[in-house]
Amino acid sequence: MRSAKDFFAPLAVGAPDPVREVPARPSRMIHFFDPSNPKMAAKVPDLVGTVDVLLGNLEDAVKADNKEAARRGLVDIAKVTDVGEHTQLWTRVNALDSPWVLDDLTTLVTEIGDRLDVVMVPKVQGPEDIHYVDRLLAQLEARAGLRRPILVHAILETARGMANVEEIAGASPRMQGISLGPADLAADRRMKTTRVGGGHPGYLVRQDPTDGDVQGPRATYQQDLWHYTIARMVDACAMHGILPYYGPFGDIQDVVACEDQFRNAFLLGCVGTWTLHPVQIAIAKKVFSPSAHDVAHARRVKEAMGDGTGAVMLDGKMEDDASLKQCLVILELADRLSA
Ligand code: GLV
Ligand code: MG
Numbered sequence: 001m002r003s004a005k006d007f008f009a010p011l012a013v014g015a016p017d018p019v020r021e022v023p024a025r026p027s028r029m030i031h032f033f034d035p036s037n038p039k040m041a042a043k044v045p046d047l048v049g050t051v052d053v054l055l056g057n058l059e060d061a062v063k064a065d066n067k068e069a070a071r072r073g074l075v076d077i078a079k080v081t082d083v084g085e086h087t088q089l090w091t092r093v094n095a096l097d098s099p100w101v102l103d104d105l106t107t108l109v110t111e112i113g114d115r116l117d118v119v120m121v122p123k124v125q126g127p128e129d130i131h132y133v134d135r136l137l138a139q140l141e142a143r144a145g146l147r148r149p150i151l152v153h154a155i156l157e158t159a160r161g162m163a164n165v166e167e168i169a170g171a172s173p174r175m176q177g178i179s180l181g182p183a184d185l186a187a188d189r190r191m192k193t194t195r196v197g198g199g200h201p202g203y204l205v206r207q208d209p210t211d212g213d214v215q216g217p218r219a220t221y222q223q224d225l226w227h228y229t230i231a232r233m234v235d236a237c238a239m240h241g242i243l244p245y246y247g248p249f250g251d252i253q254d255v256v257a258c259e260d261q262f263r264n265a266f267l268l269g270c271v272g273t274w275t276l277h278p279v280q281i282a283i284a285k286k287v288f289s290p291s292a293h294d295v296a297h298a299r300r301v302k303e304a305m306g307d308g309t310g311a312v313m314l315d316g317k318m319e320d321d322a323s324l325k326q327c328l329v330i331l332e333l334a335d336r337l338s339a
Pocket of ligand 2: 060122157181183184
């Protein structure tokens with residue numbers, strides 16, 4: 001059975017360590033489209049080869065009256081579109097307690113199961129949700145005679161799901177990854193925000209009044225609302241060898257804040273993000289690919305470290321086995337992306 005492991009390859013240098021794995025197939029941007037929207041559907045062929053993942057969304061943002069049209073639209077698109085080697089086809093089905101999800105899974109696996117790489121499951125509460133989807137997929141795949149198992153991706157968007165994130169990450173060999181769902185998670189946690197991802201100007205710390213540098217108004221520093229959640233999700237994913245992702249950034253016009261939020265996620269260990277608008281595609285590509293500067297530095301450290309043990313000084317900084325391991329993560333990712 002194909003498992004999430006097929007998305008990974010061990011690092012080339014050093015002892016194999018399942019925690020230090022990197023994605024074999026890039027998924028820097030999971031680009032959402034609404035298959036019930038003819039304008040968006042018409043643009044799908046142009047996105048093939050441009051985005052790493054095309055995701056036909058059936059859940060939130062698709063009106064209740066359009067659920068069937070979206071499902072049908074995705075089937076039609078998948079049947080006529082060859083997404084090629086470089087773009088994966090995913091879907092986000094409706095929530096497991098909705099009236100639509102059974103038909104979503106049954107129709108999609110039966111009609112286009114051979115074309116679907118990953119099913120994204122929203123509002124996952126615990127491992128039992130993944131077990132249910134896993135068994136249902138197994139039945140549907142067997143009935144459809146599919147040879148290639150469809151992988152599962154969970155959205156972390158409830159407080160209970162958050163509390164169970166480690167069990168969710170390890171719930172099935174089908175688990176491919178987990179995304180942060182900041183909008184639903186904020187609501188479920190009863191946070192007092194009204195936006196889809198990103199920061200908030202009210203979530204800040206203020207320069208201490210006793211700071212000797214204070215001249216006039218005290219400086220404020222906005223904090224990242226999602227730091228704890230992303231870090232915890234990344235740990236759960238790393239522990240189980242699956243991939244963590246940032247989710248949606250709803251302020252399409254604020255490309256600067258979008259890039260910052262994506263970069264925070266990248267630095268914390270995420271391999272990609274959702275893109276909701278074409279303008280976010282290039283941002284995701286830039287952020288989730290290691291920079292030329294980082295790659296050059298990583299190569300220097302690797303060279304300087306020789307057999308990979310001991311310590312050396314480079315530009316006045318100490319490098320050792322552990323900083324080499326970080327550099328190898330960067331180099332491996334760069335290699336994968338250029339393959
Ligand atoms: C995504 O589905 C979210 O709720 O943020
Ligand atoms: Mg959501």
